[in-house]
Amino acid sequence: MSLLALSNITIRYGRLTAVRNVAFTLTEGEILFITGPNGAGKSSLLRAIAGVTPPAGGRIDFAGADITGRAPEDIARMGLSMVPEGRDVFGSLTIEENLLVGTGMHARERNWRSRAATELEAVYDTFPILKDRRHSQAGLLSGGQQQMLVIGRALMTNPRLIAIDEPSLGLAPNITDQVYERLIALRAHRALTLLIVEQSSTRAQLVGGRMILMRGGEVLLDGDARAMGQSEAMQAAYFGYGDH
Amino acid sequence: MQTIFDALSLGSLYALGALGIALIFGVMRLVNFAHGDVISFSIFALMWPSTDAMAVVFAGDLPWFLLIPFVLAVGAGLSVLSEIVVFRRFRRANPATMMIASFALGFVIRYFLLMLFSSRPKSISLLPALSQPVEIFGARIPLLQVITICATIAMLFALTAFLKRTRFGLEMRAAAENFTMARMLGVRANRVIMGAFALSGALAAAIGLILAAQTGTADIQMGAAVMLMAFIATVIGGLGSLPGAVLAGFLLGAASVVMQTVLPIDARPFRDAFVYGAVILVLIFRPQGLIAARGTKERV
Amino acid sequence: MAIPSVARRTISTPIILALILVALALLAVASGSRPFNQTIIDVFLRVILVVGLYIFIGNSGVISFGHAGFTCLGGYAAAWLTMPPMMKETLLPGLPAWLMALQLPFWAGAIFAALWAAIWAALFGKILMRLSGIAASIATFAMLAMINTIYSNWESVTAATSSVVGIPIIRTIWPYMIAAILAVFIAWAHAISRAGLALRAARDEPTAAAASGIDAPRERLIAFVISGAVMGMGGALFAHSIGVVTPDTFYLTLTFTTLSMLVVGGMGSLSGAVLGVVILSSLIQGLRWLEAGITVGTTTFAIPNGLQEITLGVVMILILVRRPSGIMANSELSWPRARPEKPGE
Numbered sequence: 001m002s003l004l005a006l007s008n009i010t011i012r013y014g015r016l017t018a019v020r021n022v023a024f025t026l027t028e029g030e031i032l033f034i035t036g037p038n039g040a041g042k043s044s045l046l047r048a049i050a051g052v053t054p055p056a057g058g059r060i061d062f063a064g065a066d067i068t069g070r071a072p073e074d075i076a077r078m079g080l081s082m083v084p085e086g087r088d089v090f091g092s093l094t095i096e097e098n099l100l101v102g103t104g105m106h107a108r109e110r111n112w113r114s115r116a117a118t119e120l121e122a123v124y125d126t127f128p129i130l131k132d133r134r135h136s137q138a139g140l141l142s143g144g145q146q147q148m149l150v151i152g153r154a155l156m157t158n159p160r161l162i163a164i165d166e167p168s169l170g171l172a173p174n175i176t177d178q179v180y181e182r183l184i185a186l187r188a189h190r191a192l193t194l195l196i197v198e199q200s201s202t203r204a205q206l207v208g209g210r211m212i213l214m215r216g217g218e219v220l221l222d223g224d225a226r227a228m229g230q231s232e233a234m235q236a237a238y239f240g241y242g243d244h
Numbered sequence: 245m246q247t248i249f250d251a252l253s254l255g256s257l258y259a260l261g262a263l264g265i266a267l268i269f270g271v272m273r274l275v276n277f278a279h280g281d282v283i284s285f286s287i288f289a290l291m292w293p294s295t296d297a298m299a300v301v302f303a304g305d306l307p308w309f310l311l312i313p314f315v316l317a318v319g320a321g322l323s324v325l326s327e328i329v330v331f332r333r334f335r336r337a338n339p340a341t342m343m344i345a346s347f348a349l350g351f352v353i354r355y356f357l358l359m360l361f362s363s364r365p366k367s368i369s370l371l372p373a374l375s376q377p378v379e380i381f382g383a384r385i386p387l388l389q390v391i392t393i394c395a396t397i398a399m400l401f402a403l404t405a406f407l408k409r410t411r412f413g414l415e416m417r418a419a420a421e422n423f424t425m426a427r428m429l430g431v432r433a434n435r436v437i438m439g440a441f442a443l444s445g446a447l448a449a450a451i452g453l454i455l456a457a458q459t460g461t462a463d464i465q466m467g468a469a470v471m472l473m474a475f476i477a478t479v480i481g482g483l484g485s486l487p488g489a490v491l492a493g494f495l496l497g498a499a500s501v502v503m504q505t506v507l508p509i510d511a512r513p514f515r516d517a518f519v520y521g522a523v524i525l526v527l528i529f530r531p532q533g534l535i536a537a538r539g540t541k542e543r544v
Numbered sequence: 545m546a547i548p549s550v551a552r553r554t555i556s557t558p559i560i561l562a563l564i565l566v567a568l569a570l571l572a573v574a575s576g577s578r579p580f581n582q583t584i585i586d587v588f589l590r591v592i593l594v595v596g597l598y599i600f601i602g603n604s605g606v607i608s609f610g611h612a613g614f615t616c617l618g619g620y621a622a623a624w625l626t627m628p629p630m631m632k633e634t635l636l637p638g639l640p641a642w643l644m645a646l647q648l649p650f651w652a653g654a655i656f657a658a659l660w661a662a663i664w665a666a667l668f669g670k671i672l673m674r675l676s677g678i679a680a681s682i683a684t685f686a687m688l689a690m691i692n693t694i695y696s697n698w699e700s701v702t703a704a705t706s707s708v709v710g711i712p713i714i715r716t717i718w719p720y721m722i723a724a725i726l727a728v729f730i731a732w733a734h735a736i737s738r739a740g741l742a743l744r745a746a747r748d749e750p751t752a753a754a755a756s757g758i759d760a761p762r763e764r765l766i767a768f769v770i771s772g773a774v775m776g777m778g779g780a781l782f783a784h785s786i787g788v789v790t791p792d793t794f795y796l797t798l799t800f801t802t803l804s805m806l807v808v809g810g811m812g813s814l815s816g817a818v819l820g821v822v823i824l825s826s827l828i829q830g831l832r833w834l835e836a837g838i839t840v841g842t843t844t845f846a847i848p849n850g851l852q853e854i855t856l857g858v859v860m861i862l863i864l865v866r867r868p869s870g871i872m873a874n875s876e877l878s879w880p881r882a883r884p885e886k887p888g889e
Contacts, residue, residue, distance in 0.1 A: 052424055071433065072428045073430050073432050073433060075428045076430035081429075082428045083397075084424075084425065084428070088425040090418045090422060092421055093417060097414055100411075104430065105429075105430030135398075157429060236498050275678070285706070285835075300628075330861055334868065340607050340811060343607070344804055344807040344864065345864050347800055347803075347804065348804065348860040349861065351853060351856070352853075352854050352858060355854045358849075358853075359849065359850035476682055476686065479679060480682075483678055486711060513697035515694055516690075517693040520687070520690045523682070524671065524683050527675060527682060529677040531675050531676075
């Protein structure tokens with residue numbers, strides 16, 4: 001059953017159209033990569049899904065409800081957790097505080113505190129480095145650790161879907177490997193649905209799963225990442241020959 | 245000795261004012277010019293409308309343990325109301341527009357008070373027991389000054405505890421640093437902003453109480469003077485940085501009092517010019533403020 | 545310095561604005577009413593001041609709280625230069641002898657007042673224009689407060705907080721109209737000049753502008769000095785319109801009324817600056833009439849005192865809710881069918 005469905009999404013910034021008529025659906029438990037060169041509209045799409053910049057046209061459904069134009073906090077509370085590009089850690093808060101910010105949304109539920117504590121332990125199990133430095137300021141962490149922190153922070157909200165913008169941006173390859181290893185393990189463990197934006201398609205082909213290739217605000221290809229391989233259309237998308 | 249206490253108690257007022265402005269700036273990038281008028285309003289809430297020179301007391305005679313919460317609640321209430329009625333409509337507006345809107349709102353509050361109470365300052369005796377002097381280290385200090393300083397310190401501790409130890413405080417700190425990210429983690433924007441307004445309004449009311457008790461008068465203009473200094477303190481402290489606001493508030497208070505004593509007699513009337521000159525110097529050398537807040541750097 | 549084609553394309557804006565101002569003046573003359581004449585003079589004065597503010601704020605994007613300080617400098621300079629020496633000896637005994645003996649016609653006084661304000665704008669600006677954003681705003685406010693403190697306390701040359709009276713009063717409307725139109729054309733000329741273009745580029749795209757060699761502090765300083773001069777001229781005429789100056793005439797209230805008019809009209813638009821003044825001034829005037837009372841038949845309706853200001857505040861908030869970027873936003877008035885453009889773009 002589809003967890004997330006986009007139809008005819010168009011996003012504009014002033015006179016500039018960043019995304020034009022994009023549509024796709026994402027099934028529960030699926031892993032979807034959105035790739036494409038700079039300026040393809042990938043991040044804009046994620047921001048629209050998270051409710052940060054509402055689309056100019058089209059409709060977004062999540063978990064059976066229309067979330068087009070809803071506030072970011074409402075969407076987060078429905079179980080869609082967003083990890084934006086640039087790893088927005090709260091630099092002046094400690095690591096533990098960063099992790100706990102998102103648990104407030106469950107405060108109405110019974111024994112949420114003990115659940116948050118359990119959740120916290122689970123995240124620390126996944127990323128032990130965070131536990132070691134739990135009381136230091138998040139701004140002092142290295143890039144890779146910040147990436148772990150924002151993923152952990154997203155997990156703390158106990159989401160059904162995590163959307164991650166460029167998890168490998170600015171990370172050393174071996175750190176990226178680690179981050180992905182954790183993500184894949186988590187997905188298996190928790191039945192998470194993953195929506196990952198990456199500029200390059202290599203990672204998608206390595207991990208496998210579905211891939212959407214965007215360019216100039218439109219979807220060029222949608223299919224199995226590995227099958228897509230180094231197809232001609234893909235070359236065209238990145239290097240700009242062909243009819244675009 | 246007297247100088248130190250003067251500096252501390254003046255600094256307390258500025259620090260509380262700066263905190264109130266910094267709290268709101270932190271969560272919504274609004275420089276709230278209506279803050280000074282919230283200060284005035286909280287005091288006039290103690291009286292029945294009248295144009296007499298003597299205040300016709302309404303809630304001013306309450307015992308202190310009811311009086312103080314009442315005034316704080318009035319300040320918080322007015323502040324939250326201003327957010328719901330006015331500022332909520334400016335969420336996407338640029339800072340200059342919000343600033344002018346806050347100024348217009350302050351204007352409305354001020355003239356509303358003026359309609360009810362006229363512009364003449366009123367004498368009001370609040371907590372008269374506090375004006376007796378006490379002896380500390382051989383100096384006679386007004387008890388009120390001591391209480392002002394202690395109350396400010398207590399409020400700073402309470403606020404710190406609130407921000408550090410409660411879930412709501414955590415959400416506020418996160419929102420102050422990166423509002424969009426906090427919302428993406430399910431933090432409710434409106435609640436956090438209303439919380440900031442409530443705290444800020446209560447702080448404004450506390451300033452009003454202290455001012456009224458210190459001067460024995462209620463004056464529609466009295467909020468404005470403190471607010472201007474507090475506003476400057478907020479910027480020098482590093483806009484959005486709460487510790488910075490407090491530090492700068494005390495520094496400004498100290499600078500005013502110290503300059504009053506060290507300047508040669510002829511230059512004393514120009515004291516404020518020196519204080520403002522110092523402000524410009526600080527800004528030139530630390531344009532981001534003494535303690536630069538994260539996430540408030542101007543976007544390039 | 546203006547590029548001719550740009551000048552031709554945008555000249556319609558200042559011409560339209562000038563025509564509006566001329567129309568107002570004619571209206572005042574035609575009405576023959578003394579109070580209405582004074583009202584229109586006030587409108588022209590505010591146009592000068594708000595356009596002066598626009599030259600700096602509109603082009604640099606930096607909100608200044610300090611420009612009323614230049615108006616103060618200009619107003620007092622006019623007093624020093626145009627008051628009869630006899631009056632000066634009693635009121636301002638500390639003035640130097642040459643200044644004491646001097647009595648210029650009002651227009652010459654206004655020119656020197658503008659220069660005097662410009663000199664101080666250059667001195668202050670040299671230091672302040674290194675700052676940007678809110679730090680710059682606060683620094684300009686600190687400058688205003690410094691000027692106000694000095695003028696409020698320097699007994700022998702400013703009479704401290706007491707009023708300086710005896711400034712020749714000019715009651716004809718034409719000098720004010722000419723000055724307002726002059727201010728509009730100065731603002732337009734600056735906006736389409738290389739300096740104005742560079743400053744707006746630095747406002748909109750700071751990084752790109754810096755990369756292409758624009759020295760933002762320098763361009764800001766130029767705008768600061770020009771706007772300081774216009775504010776100084778406005779201050780001088782202000783003094784001549786009522787014949788009295790006090791330091792607090794040129795302090796917070798003036799700062800906020802002029803800023804409000806600019807923001808309501810549209811911060812980034814010269815037309816907005818003028819229209820903001822005209823619209824808010826008409827509103828204020830209308831409310832004053834209501835406050836004085838309207839007689840319908842035998843009954844007089846009047847709104848209570850204070851309601852004027854409250855209504856003004858509420859209307860301002862409502863306008864800003866509807867038009868967060870001001871009435872004109874970033875566009876300018878121009879001939880119909882011409883492309884709507886900012887000057888110089």
